[in-house]
Amino acid sequence: MSSVPKLNKPQPRWLVFGLLALGLALLPFLVDAGLGRSWVRLLDLALLYVMLALGLNIVVGYAGLLDLGYVAFYALGAYVYAWLASPHFGLHLPFWAILPLGAALAGLFGVLLGTPTLRLRGDYLAIVTLGFGEIIRIFMNNLNAPVNLTNGPQGINLIDPVRLGEFSLSQPHALFGYTFTGVHLTYYLFLLLVLAVIFISMRLEDSRIGRAWVAIREDEIAAAATGINTRNLKLLAFAMGATFGGLAGGLFASFQGFISPESFNLMESIMILCMIVLGGMGHIPGVIFGAVVLTLLPEALRYTGDWQRTLFGQIYIDPADLRMLLFGVALVAVMLYRPAGMIPSARRRQEFADAKG
Amino acid sequence: MSVPKVGNLPSSKLDAELTPLLTVSGVSKAFGGLQALSDISLQVNSGEIFGLIGPNGAGKTTLFNALTGLYSIDRGEVRLGSTRLDGRKPHQVLQAGLARTFQNIRLFAEMTALENVLVGRHARTASGVVGAVLRLPATRREEADSRERAHALLRRMGLAQHANRLAKNLPYGDQRRLEIARALASEPTLLALDEPAAGMNPAERAALRELLLQLQADGLTLLLIEHDVKLVMGLCTRLAVLDYGVKIAEGTPDTVSRDPKVIAAYLGDEAL
Numbered sequence: 001m002s003s004v005p006k007l008n009k010p011q012p013r014w015l016v017f018g019l020l021a022l023g024l025a026l027l028p029f030l031v032d033a034g035l036g037r038s039w040v041r042l043l044d045l046a047l048l049y050v051m052l053a054l055g056l057n058i059v060v061g062y063a064g065l066l067d068l069g070y071v072a073f074y075a076l077g078a079y080v081y082a083w084l085a086s087p088h089f090g091l092h093l094p095f096w097a098i099l100p101l102g103a104a105l106a107g108l109f110g111v112l113l114g115t116p117t118l119r120l121r122g123d124y125l126a127i128v129t130l131g132f133g134e135i136i137r138i139f140m141n142n143l144n145a146p147v148n149l150t151n152g153p154q155g156i157n158l159i160d161p162v163r164l165g166e167f168s169l170s171q172p173h174a175l176f177g178y179t180f181t182g183v184h185l186t187y188y189l190f191l192l193l194v195l196a197v198i199f200i201s202m203r204l205e206d207s208r209i210g211r212a213w214v215a216i217r218e219d220e221i222a223a224a225a226t227g228i229n230t231r232n233l234k235l236l237a238f239a240m241g242a243t244f245g246g247l248a249g250g251l252f253a254s255f256q257g258f259i260s261p262e263s264f265n266l267m268e269s270i271m272i273l274c275m276i277v278l279g280g281m282g283h284i285p286g287v288i289f290g291a292v293v294l295t296l297l298p299e300a301l302r303y304t305g306d307w308q309r310t311l312f313g314q315i316y317i318d319p320a321d322l323r324m325l326l327f328g329v330a331l332v333a334v335m336l337y338r339p340a341g342m343i344p345s346a347r348r349r350q351e352f353a354d355a356k357g
Numbered sequence: 358m359s360v361p362k363v364g365n366l367p368s369s370k371l372d373a374e375l376t377p378l379l380t381v382s383g384v385s386k387a388f389g390g391l392q393a394l395s396d397i398s399l400q401v402n403s404g405e406i407f408g409l410i411g412p413n414g415a416g417k418t419t420l421f422n423a424l425t426g427l428y429s430i431d432r433g434e435v436r437l438g439s440t441r442l443d444g445r446k447p448h449q450v451l452q453a454g455l456a457r458t459f460q461n462i463r464l465f466a467e468m469t470a471l472e473n474v475l476v477g478r479h480a481r482t483a484s485g486v487v488g489a490v491l492r493l494p495a496t497r498r499e500e501a502d503s504r505e506r507a508h509a510l511l512r513r514m515g516l517a518q519h520a521n522r523l524a525k526n527l528p529y530g531d532q533r534r535l536e537i538a539r540a541l542a543s544e545p546t547l548l549a550l551d552e553p554a555a556g557m558n559p560a561e562r563a564a565l566r567e568l569l570l571q572l573q574a575d576g577l578t579l580l581l582i583e584h585d586v587k588l589v590m591g592l593c594t595r596l597a598v599l600d601y602g603v604k605i606a607e608g609t610p611d612t613v614s615r616d617p618k619v620i621a622a623y624l625g626d627e628a629l
């Protein structure tokens with residue numbers, strides 16, 4: 001906000017933006033060439049998690065409401081997409097109609113699930129929202145009878161990819177003399193939406209609404225006595241976060257082509273929360289960083305088997321076990337040495353400066 | 358840039374003294390078996406500085422909490438002008454024009470001084486999500502106006518150089534003044550201060566005294582809880598004394614300080 005020093009000279013700022021844009025545009029090709037196609041897919045997934053983390057950041061980072069059931073909104077967005085664009089009900093509506101619908105519906109559910117929790121704080125809120133998240137997942141698991149809504153644990157298959165006319169994101173296309181595969185095109189679509197979510201987050205943070213959220217996080221009673229309708233603003237935070245979650249869910253369904261309740265378990269909520277905490281709660285660059293690192297790191301750690309073979313000639317520890325171990329160690333290390341997150345907000349940095357000066 | 362005027366009332370004291378602004382009638386509040394407030398009635402007139410004194414645990418803060426909607430009251434009625442305040446939510450009380458500060462400072466610790474005052478503008482501004490995301494002209498105007506007012510208030514409180522520091526890193530006396538600035542940002546008609554001089558040194562107290570007189574001159578009505586008897590007696594036009602949740606006296610500083618009940622309960626020999 002106002003405490004962040006602004007870059008005043010226009011040239012370096014545009015230079016930075018230009019280079020950043022170029023880098024982001026070329027990234028999938030560089031990754032494809034360097035690491036392989038599967039990593040481009042991971043890049044797409046990382047963008048989805050950035051969206052999810054930025055959504056949860058509004059609830060947890062700004063308004064200070066510890067929500068452990070966030071994945072429910074992700075699931076809702078995904079199922080709405082699957083219902084309206086798959087052979088399951090024989091509906092094939094266009095993505096530009098379903099995505100906003102799923103996001104809006106998730107936002108509505110954010111308000112519905114937020115309302116009964118308004119009086120709860122901290123741990124109690126966490127437990128109740130955790131319950132809500134699980135309830136939604138269990139519903140999805142069991143709503144295959146008497147009417148088959150969700151197809152139960154088998155999930156819904158053959159979900160339509162994002163498609164405009166004949167232009168589908170599941171097939172390669174030749175554009176400007178280059179061949180763009182589906183994962184490449186998906187990258188650009190997701191990037192565009194992530195940029196929109198970042199933009200909205202930034203604008204909200206530096207506004208009357210964002211300040212009211214942070215005030216509630218800092219001291220709810222003082223916030224109320226300072227004229228903030230805490231009930232409405234908390235519900236607004238739930239709704240905004242859930243909307244982003246629902247949007248990400250729809251994109252996830254179209255991207256995977258298949259969803260089942262297993263994709264939306266508690267671990268998923270905790271993972272998204274970890275991204276925020278690890279990156280820097282309430283700070284957009286930190287949250288983005290946390291989301292990207294926590295999506296890619298577990299995948300990179302799959303290669304520990306190969307590393308062991310090259311180092312020792314044989315595998316001593318099962319890569320799957322080692323991966324979770326290293327992941328846990330990394331989390332603990334960050335919390336010990338950088339408790340405010342990898343990229344803490346300017347406030348935290350300023351705090352440090354204040355303590356010195 | 359000129360100092361902003363606070364409050365919406367004319368500063369002519371003579372006719373102001375005749376207009377009741379805050380009317381508290383028969384307010385009672387119990388916590389379990391403890392009767393924290395028993396049948397409290399008092400009236401604060403427009404333009405005056407009204408003192409609320411009494412020993413520790415007398416119920417002064419509880420009365421503030423009851424007036425500002427933080428506690429629901431068991432019986433009684435509270436009016437600000439013609440608006441009923443009892444049964445309202447804290448933000449509605451503030452919206453109606455009654456702002457307050459807290460005895461144990463409650464600033465937004467991780468926000469800057471400027472942001473704290475900007476939050477004080479919340480009730481007097483209206484832009485929502487769409488306005489904020491699209492930076493609509495109305496939102497921009499509102500934001501610029503809020504910032505200008507906030508900076509002016511910080512200057513007035515002598516906090517201009519701290520605008521971008523986190524509230525929790527300000528010295529104690531500055532934190533107290535910042536809380537006043539935050540309350541003033543909502544353009545109240547009545548400002549309730551809970552021990553604003555607590556923890557201040559004599560120089561800061563003198564400055565606070567000047568500030569409160571200035572606010573009064575601007576037309577603001579003040580309700581003041583304070584243990585510093587000299588400060589209260591010198592500032593207040595009238596005051597009420599609470600003891601064990603009961604109002605034991607009300608009147609001008611002269612009358613009250615000679616009241617035997619007040620001397621026994623609170624003032625002791627020092628006032629004589």
Ligand SMILES: Nc1ncnc2c1ncn2[C@@H]1O[C@H](COP(=O)(O)OP(=O)(O)OP(=O)(O)O)[C@@H](O)[C@H]1O
Nearest residue numbers: 388391393411412413414415416417418419420460
């Ligand atoms: N939320 C509460 N729950 C239970 N008891 C309370 C509560 N708030 C206040 N009390 C009790 O009510 C009585 C009045 O307290 P209050 O804080 O209003 O006193 P005070 O006059 O402001 O005292 P001080 O000068 O020490 O600030 C005390 O006995 C206190 O313990």
Ligand SMILES: [Mg+2]
Nearest residue numbers: 417418419460
């Ligand atoms: Mg008190």
